Amino acid sequence: MKKIIILMSTLMCALSLSAQVVECAFTSIDEDIDHNKILYANTVYRVEGCIRVLPGYTLEIEPGTIVMFEKASKASLIVERGAYVQINGTLSELVNFVSDQKSFARQRGDWGGFYILGNAENNESGGIIELDEAECEIVGGGENNADSSGVIQYLNVMFSEYGMTGVGVGNKTVIDHIYVSQSADKGIRLLGCDARIKHTIVKDIAGSGYEFDFGDNSKMQYGIAVTVDTSAHRASGTNQLVISNNSNSEYATPLGRSIVSNFSLINPRFCGYTTLNNDFQNSVLYKKGAGGGVYNTVVTGSPRGLYFGDFSAMESADLALLNYSYNTGVDNTSPYDAVTTWPTNCALDIDDWILGTAIGACAQTGNDFYSLPYDLGYSNTICGATPSFLLGTTDLDDASFPASSDLDNGFFTSGSQKRGAINASVDWTGWKIWNEAAFTVCPENRMAPTGIANVANGKTQLSVYPNPANDIAYVEFNTENAGKVTVDVVNSLGQVVRSINTNTAKGKQSIEVETGGLSAGVYMVTVTFENGLSAHAKVMVK
Structure with missing residues (x-):
């Protein structure tokens, strides 16, 4: 009798899962991708199980495509080392990754995650990072920081366990405008990467919104972490930004040096919640020997703004290997704290370190901490169904990008701007799905997608001629402003085979690229602008 009851219980559970699956037609992806493959916007797809894009092949996803992930198999999509992914979302036609459950039946952790694996250096033993999660084996890392895993733009990832995870992603991978919401554990996670990423949002992540680990050296600018749902927490701790050197050692x-600038970390207190579960812990958590730093960031409404989780992270800070400067904290229960007594080699205590009174290289600078009233300039519509991310009248200081600092390089946009990710000219509204529960997969029930206002170079048209090319190809495009551009030619293995860095004037550009000596085949040409945006075109080499 006991066996029958267990069997019936299992059957009822399976029937319950099945009853919640969307009811429109879809195309299954149930085998590893061992050939070049395109996913089209006029088809709904479902990933079933652990599906890998195998080395040597390219997965291309058209703008506006919806890819579901099977809940029953805890499905995940894995771009292996040596494979290439081209996710071509746009401002008006996003690419959406979502569970296969019906609207309002989806839950955090319905499916595994989206994994991008590359060959960048890390500090794990043997130089290889191995994960065993979401019922998949994940292996990444190597010795090539300039590795490219592809192009990922305007992607929404909803209701997964692990969100978007990069393992060993190199700095030639193009990643921008990523929205991850309703994850059970991770939002955007970079492990042993050397990635360069701009414009991201993580919303209602129950674990870590942003996480850096295993000798990560990534740089990120313009990120928003926002929690408006007080059920988005887990017992292991809920933190919006976590930096570790190596969580195993x-x-x-x-030493990893993850650098972030111009983030806005918005916690439930901002939305008026005065009583929170104790799982809600920190906006910024430094731990496990962390290196790098957080700059020009706004932290508001958190139980603790910045927290040192162990002595090894405090040692890094005291040795000037870990930084926190030009940041503004508003209405946090505790603006900063540490788990134990400060090392006292450079600074006397955490106050001495963070307020810049320490006599030595470890002293931080430009940090401000305020209680209410303070005119942050952030709209309270962020807490509702139709948010606005335009900056209003504000008391925020201007962002700082000092010479010879972590921010003094070609990646960070250093023009006139306020601290945080939100400004008065570009509204992030529409470039995401704020009501994820209501998101509709079936085409007959879907509303037309919407996008945010144009941003500089956001609609740059790129052409390559002659095409096919023999010895020389010319890359043509228009620029709205003078500045630096990078032209990369990437083969089908995701390897950058030609790279040109140049300064351009405003107007029409024509850049000569040598294609002689390249093997015959199709190559991706990517032009990356100084503001982090990029444009792409294909060229065939004879």
């Missing part, structure tokens, strides 16, 4: 070398 805090003193592993080489």
